[in-house]
Amino acid sequence: MKAGLWPGQGIPARTVLEGLPAGHSLIRGAREILGYDLRRRVEIAGRRKGALLPTALAQPAIFIAGLISWDERPAGNDCAFLAGHSVGEYTALVAGGALTLEDALRIVKVRADAMEAASKSAGTGMAAVLGLGLERVSDIADRAGVSVANDNAPGQVVIAGGEAALTEAATLVRAARGRSILLETAGAFHTEVMASAEAPLRAALADAHIQPPAIPVVWNLTARPYADVEAIRDLLGRQLTARVRFRESLEWMWAEGVREFEDFGPGQVAAGMAARTFKQLESSEVAVNA
Amino acid sequence: MLDSAIAAHETVFAVPETTTMLERVVVAPCAGRFAPLSPEDFSSEGEWVEPGQALAEIVKGGKREPVRSPFRGWVMGMLALPGQPVHQGEALFWVSGR
Numbered sequence: 001m002k003a004g005l006w007p008g009q010g011i012p013a014r015t016v017l018e019g020l021p022a023g024h025s026l027i028r029g030a031r032e033i034l035g036y037d038l039r040r041r042v043e044i045a046g047r048r049k050g051a052l053l054p055t056a057l058a059q060p061a062i063f064i065a066g067l068i069s070w071d072e073r074p075a076g077n078d079c080a081f082l083a084g085h086s087v088g089e090y091t092a093l094v095a096g097g098a099l100t101l102e103d104a105l106r107i108v109k110v111r112a113d114a115m116e117a118a119s120k121s122a123g124t125g126m127a128a129v130l131g132l133g134l135e136r137v138s139d140i141a142d143r144a145g146v147s148v149a150n151d152n153a154p155g156q157v158v159i160a161g162g163e164a165a166l167t168e169a170a171t172l173v174r175a176a177r178g179r180s181i182l183l184e185t186a187g188a189f190h191t192e193v194m195a196s197a198e199a200p201l202r203a204a205l206a207d208a209h210i211q212p213p214a215i216p217v218v219w220n221l222t223a224r225p226y227a228d229v230e231a232i233r234d235l236l237g238r239q240l241t242a243r244v245r246f247r248e249s250l251e252w253m254w255a256e257g258v259r260e261f262e263d264f265g266p267g268q269v270a271a272g273m274a275a276r277t278f279k280q281l282e283s284s285e286v287a288v289n290a
Numbered sequence: 291m292l293d294s295a296i297a298a299h300e301t302v303f304a305v306p307e308t309t310t311m312l313e314r315v316v317v318a319p320c321a322g323r324f325a326p327l328s329p330e331d332f333s334s335e336g337e338w339v340e341p342g343q344a345l346a347e348i349v350k351g352g353k354r355e356p357v358r359s360p361f362r363g364w365v366m367g368m369l370a371l372p373g374q375p376v377h378q379g380e381a382l383f384w385v386s387g388r
Contacts (some may be wrong), residue, residue, distance in 0.1 A: 127336075127338070151341070167364075170364075171362070174340050180337065181333050181336040181337050181340040182335070182336040182337075182338070182364045
């Protein structure tokens with residue numbers, strides 16, 4: 001059994017550009033909704049090696065690149081479940097048939113603009129914590145006054161909050177023999193800092209036609225699939241300020257029998273998270289059976 | 291007259307402008323070739339470092355001298371390329387103490 005995966009925002013501009021082939025019909029269609037040439041903007045932003053895209057551009061670009069890759073999958077490449085990390089959840093919803101591409105892109109545009117605006121109002125950021133488990137990181141986050149924003153994979157948790165609090169957390173992480181890497185994001189995504197972005201997002205969601213997904217989508221917020229349309233609307237609204245439970249989503253799919261995954265990109269970040277999670281599940285399964 | 295002149299002078303200079311620099315530079319401890327650590331040990335951009343933590347090595351004549359950060363902060367950038375010849379005191383990393 002196989003799962004289709006999509007990443008969130010932290011993808012280098014050049015990797016995103018590789019997923020946006022020149023002249024593709026989806027990019028031409030996106031121009032009508034976005035009002036600009038997506039590929040051209042990503043190309044300009046990606047001139048500096050290793051550059052990340054600004055939030056307002058990154059989210060629509062990653063969304064479209066992920067859908068182009070999905071549309072070009074070979075026939076017979078079927079997925080039993082779909083899951084996307086943060087903005088990738090919208091790509092998963094279009095792939096699963098719950099949202100039309102046009103509606104989803106309109107929502108993603110509103111979401112991206114609102115998140116960028118929310119980021120500008122506060123000196124906040126995010127940091128990846130490597131080498132410590134969720135429980136330990138949660139304890140450090142509580143002590144430092146930051147939030148656990150993403151639980152990505154075993155030993156890979158992202159914290160978010162004010163700059164001074166992140167610095168305090170990094171000191172505690174180092175003392176616990178873990179590592180902290182400051183992420184190049186505009187603000188503390190998936191925390192209360194994003195609360196002001198929720199109202200415009202909910203308004204955009206209210207206007208969209210949503211139907212139960214034909215392929216189950218495993219939600220960031222609950223790590224379970226839901227088919228109820230009103231629940232979907234609510235989950236997408238709450239997702240902005242809530243933890244992304246990607247590791248738990250992967251674990252749930254494993255328990256359902258998923259042993260293969262495909263990252264539809266751009267990049268292979270989601271595949272990296274899945275490989276790490278599945279490897280640990282595999283080794284614990286071997287240990288139990290031994 | 292003199293008192294009022296001094297008072298005016300003090301008013302002008304009583305609160306001097308101050309600048310606080312949170313940015314620091316880690317320099318090469320000796321001359322040689324710059325060798326970053328593997329990503330498993332240290333990420334060149336964005337990682338939090340504590341004083342004394344090794345960030346890279348300088349290789350010269352078969353010997354490897356660690357480059358240690360004297361500062362606490364986030365490593366915002368690596369300023370030398372792998373294999374680049376560097377001289378003693380050359381800037382290698384930018385650390386932000388914010």
